[in-house]
Amino acid sequence: MAENDVLVEMRGIVKDFPGVRALNGVDFQLRKGEVHVLVGENGAGKSTLVKILAGVYGLDQGTIVLNGRQTHVHGPAHAQDIGIAIVYQEPNLVPHLTVAQNISVRHEPLRGGFLVDVRQENERAQEILNRLKLDIDPSVPLGQLSLGQQQMVSFARALSLKPHVLILDEPTSSLAQREIEQMFAAIREIKAEGVGIIYISHRLEELFQIGDRITVLRDGQHIQTMHLKDTDLNTIIRMMVGRDISEMYPREAVTPGQEALRLEGITRKGVCHDINIVARHGEIVGLFGLVGAGRSEMARIVFGLDPRDSGAVYRDGRRVSHLSPDAAARMGLGFVTEDRKREGLCMVLPVRQNVVRASLDRLFPHWLISPGRERQVAHKYIAELSIATPSSERAVAYLSGGNQQKVVLAQWLCAGSDMLILDEPTRGIDVGTKVEIYRMMNRLTQQGTSILMISSELPEVMGMSDRLYVMCRGRITGEYSRGEATAERIVACAFGTQEVRHGEA
Ligand SMILES: Nc1ncnc2c1ncn2[C@@H]1O[C@H](COP(=O)(O)OP(=O)(O)O)[C@@H](O)[C@H]1O
């Protein structure tokens, strides 16, 4: 590409916050008509870098060249005036204003010079919503929409500014699959018009779908910029985490034993269709898919939390006659839910009571609960899982996310579960604790436990699963053994753009 295609050139950017250097001499370039993805672990400096470009933060050192001219971005309004639009990671729209008002804030159509023309405002918003194929009424207050719809409105607002540079900071985290596709379609359209797009995402499976070039940041440093077609996921992850994949995903080889769980034709109208999954003792089975693919819903059916229309569940080879949470617990099935704060833990109770929560019947058959015995059991798991807590009496609300997750796991281990369904087990957990959880999964499977791991993180699924299934829109769209699974294949199945390999169409 020619040099004069360069839209933005950031050089030697340094940004200090009290006590932390968020960016340390970062270079970044954006060309016309490219999607430049920016990746890095939490805290790498991605948001800070784009906020500097969007005028939210000033910079301590470095220069920004925009269309060949050195530019000072004085503030967000100035950034908008010079054609830079940003969709923030955290929502920043006004819930009590209408969708149309939110879209047109600070560039309202004026009537008679200063009054806002509501009808024209609504029409203009409708136009842009139509273009995005969004079924949203522009005259309703934004607060009435789902989080995903609100995010799409932020996106619509950014587009309506007709920017030269569009920045999207983790835009898809709250979007449903259809919304993601709509957003991607719009991105491809404006890209063809020459807009440069900076796309930040922690969902690595998206990068290859949408990106042209990629820049990896780590600890405020620029690590590498590459063409996506010249690289692969493993390389990217290695650059992001700064250590080897085998260290990050320490899955050890196992010889799987007997079948622990088999789902046969599990179907619930509108949720999942003819799900066939097998998990053996000693095996980690991954279940990958985009948010909304129906994975958690499927798990809820297995635990009798939601009804099914048809299909059967086999536990250790025997058909389960009636699915219910009690039956699941009796059969040694454990479910670590996605939402550990709401479903997995009682935040105000101490670690001790949370650990034994699912095992009271077993520990105290005569209902004479002994705190001393509870403490003893809790200490065993605190040691075994290295749960960082000052004591077993600490309320779990005070523990870090990673340690809370360990308490949830302890609950099921204490209850004697040897078939665990883990739903997004490492979401929102720091890297160090993630690796600890992976090691724990290794230990459990060595003892014969079977794990079905639902995850939206491609590297995690690829790194830890012995076998994996992919779901899309309620159906299994792929099944791979460890060696066969490539990122491209898995992603294609997750988006439903690849033919079904096993199972049914
Ligand atoms: N407003 C702020 N005040 C103080 N520290 C901040 C602020 N914003 C970001 N940081 C710090 O700067 C570093 C980079 O953060 P950020 O740019 O948000 O990373 P990323 O978006 O890659 O997760 C982190 O250490 C973060 O804690």
Ligand SMILES: [Mg+2]
């Ligand atoms: Mg960020």
